[in-house]
Amino acid sequence: MEAGVIDLSRLQFALTALYHFLFVPLTLGMSFMLVIMESVYVMTNRPIWRVITRFWGKLFGINFVLGVATGLTMEFQFGTNWSYFSHYAGDIFGAPLAIEGLMAFFLEATMVGVMFFGWGRMSKLAHLIVTFLVALGTNLSAVWILIANGWMQNPVGATFNPETMRMEVSDFGQVLFNPIAQAKFVHTVSAGYVCASVFVLAISAFYLLRGRWVNVARRSMVVAAAFGLASSLSVVVLGDESGYALTDNQKMKLAAIEAAWHTAPAPAGITLVGWPDVHARTTRYSVEVPWVLGLIATRSLDKEVTGMSELVLKAQERISSGVIAYDAVQQLKRDPANVAERARFELHKRDLGYALLLKRHVADPRMASPQLIAATAWDVVPNVPLMFWAFRTMAFIGFYMIALFATAFVLASTRRHDRTRWFLKLALFSLPLPWVAIELGWVLAEVGRQPWAIDGVLPTFLASSSLTRGMLWxxxxxFTALYGTMAVIEVRLMLASIRKGPFEHGEDHAEDGGFGPGIPPASPPASPPVTPLTA
Known part of the structure; x- marks a missing residue:
């Protein structure tokens, strides 16, 4: 395989995945915000809430189409760019993706058409149920995608079969109820709800600053403030739960996030800021808060958080054990009925993937020297500076979101949200921040798993297809040109819809003060004097 093919394959998948996830969180959050808005319309029967629901539904629809279009290419890349991964783990990884398409995507794709074209063709309650089904299908899609991704992070419920040389399902229940997948799902969808809340908040603030469609913007901002406050609080709480899940299942990722080079005495302190020095394997200029990391990661004051150096020593032991499993597999390929080799494989099969790390340096892992095994063990450490700063940036944005929505909620409760201009400007300029945090979250999840395509099972450098650098470039x-064009189209459509405003042609603006754009109507002309002729 040409040099650089692995890095280019990873770059291509990262670009398409990060671009796709610009649309997914907004779809997740907006779907349930539409349910809330339409529920108010059904309960109050006030036409302005119908206008509000249809307006935000139009922006949801534009975003939904781009999300579907960009998601399709990602699924194909598992076959085109990561064919050995698909061969090695397709029995497990393919099942959640297939269920997602059959159960969730078909539901949301069917119902979204009914939602858009069903206005006036069904009862209000029936249309609300359709909107809820769209939201349900959208979030079910996230469930199955994150089950698949969670299995890559924590490959439970599967085992390697030396006869087929592939991973196979041993307990599908463990795959479904994987603790990493559960933590990722609730954290991810909550982040999507925050993203949608900021989107509604910012556009509503823009209208209020311009004095346009004031009553629509005021009501939309109230929904965004309440939904956003609950969602931003849940993101932080559920993010804490994700950190706790890492303690049991991805210790190296947790240590890299905290730049914990060595195991500290319990309870470990959390590093607020610092400068991770990879060469010296230390964190310079660090500022720590005592005990906090121990409480977050272990829920106790007497348990340690293992450092990277100690985890590397464990990886070294697992590589040596994996070499034994690798040798047993080679023997079983020649003599599948060899009972002794089967028993030896069963004893060490958990570490087979670690032996495969040696293939980056030597064709046959059994030929690796102790010095090479010790050096290869450090390959399990991900990019520590990137992990360290990505997490802290994401966490800062998370707490900022809580402060933003708490302020919005207080102002909305006191009915000052439509005239507090400093807050309206702050809300508008906060629009891109949730996307920054969400993309950094995926960087943490995927870079933190390296060097594994499947954690502890299949190294990334073995998972790719036999491609050339020219093909990948x-x-x-x-993809960059296509996605760039699509981004321009989406932004133009969004801006055009926002400029046009919430009212369709011929809709009654009476509940918006009698004038949609917020411009007072002209004074009526004076009546002509009544004369006997005109009378």
């Missing part, structure tokens, strides 16, 4: 340039 061609597709990267092509």
């Amino acid at each position: 061609t597709t990267i340039v092509g």
